[in-house]
Amino acid sequence: MVKHIRNLVFDLDGTLYSENPDIEARFGDKIAEFFLCEQKMSEDDFKNLIKQWKSRNDADISSIVELGINPGHFMDFVCDIDVSEIEYNENLKNKISLLPHNKIIYTNSTHAHVGSVLKNLKISGLFDDVFTIRDGGFMLKPDKKSFEKFFGTYSINPAETAMIEDSLKNLKTAKDFGMTTIWVTGEKEKYPFVDYKVKDINEALDIFAK
Numbered sequence: 241m242v243k244h245i246r247n248l249v250f251d252l253d254g255t256l257y258s259e260n261p262d263i264e265a266r267f268g269d270k271i272a273e274f275f276l277c278e279q280k281m282s283e284d285d286f287k288n289l290i291k292q293w294k295s296r297n298d299a300d301i302s303s304i305v306e307l308g309i310n311p312g313h314f315m316d317f318v319c320d321i322d323v324s325e326i327e328y329n330e331n332l333k334n335k336i337s338l339l340p341h342n343k344i345i346y347t348n349s350t351h352a353h354v355g356s357v358l359k360n361l362k363i364s365g366l367f368d369d370v371f372t373i374r375d376g377g378f379m380l381k382p383d384k385k386s387f388e389k390f391f392g393t394y395s396i397n398p399a400e401t402a403m404i405e406d407s408l409k410n411l412k413t414a415k416d417f418g419m420t421t422i423w424v425t426g427e428k429e430k431y432p433f434v435d436y437k438v439k440d441i442n443e444a445l446d447i448f449a450k
Contacts, residue, residue: 242448245341245420247394247401250367251381252347252354254406255424256441257326257361266321274317279309301378311378319353326360335445336366345370346390346403348380369394382413391417404444408434422447 250256253263275281275289293303301311336343344367345354351372358364371390373379379386391398402420405411408431411421415433422436422444430437438444 242402242420244400245402245448247342247344247396248339248448249344249346249390249401249403249414249419250441251403251405251407251410251424252345252349252357255404256332256345256357256363257329258440259406260325262325263321263323267318270318270321274314278317279307301380305378312374315350315373315378316352319350321353323353323356323360326357328360328362329442331442332361332445333363333366335442335449336363339445339448341448342394342396343367344394346381347371348373350374381407382409384413384416387413387417402448404441 398417403414
């Protein structure tokens with residue numbers, strides 16, 4: 241089923257390294273710091289903003305732009321977190337090195353954050369490219385416009401592409417475009433838009449090494 245796959249698309253956080261609650265919490269802490277400290281927003285206004293942001297279905301950060309905030313500055317601030325506990329994964333490095341596919345990271349974070357993670361994992365230079373939120377025009381996965389921008393940037397055929405992700409929402413959009421979907425998770429549930437369910441990135445890569 242996977243011999244037709246030419247392109248491997250990797251999410252970053254929670255996918256190339258195991259889900260880490262401490263790292264996830266740091267993103268939230270940085271968002272709060274940005275609005276409460278840098279922007280001097282009241283706690284009530286901040287809570288309302290987060291509710292508004294989460295309720296939007298178009299998965300962009302237009303609510304940031306509407307406040308007159310530069311989205312690039314916002315994302316650079318939020319993604320500037322400590323990832324020092326992410327450890328080298330020798331199996332990951334070896335398996336990625338051996339795969340002949342076109343390999344691209346597709347993330348809602350920034351180039352600087354990607355660089356920090358890859359440096360700790362010691363897999364910098366093993367990917368053909370990195371597609372970040374800035375490259376996507378600040379449209380976030382799972383928005384279809386973000387995916388369309390991704391496909392157009394690399395002239396990728398979704399039918400020849402597999403996406404490795406920990407987010408079900410992102411995988412649902414990927415499957416809508418005809419991609420092969422691999423869900424990195426510890427969950428037991430099954431979903432029709434998930435082709436493979438794996439416990440970690442090493443198991444995901446084994447699918448393509450056979």
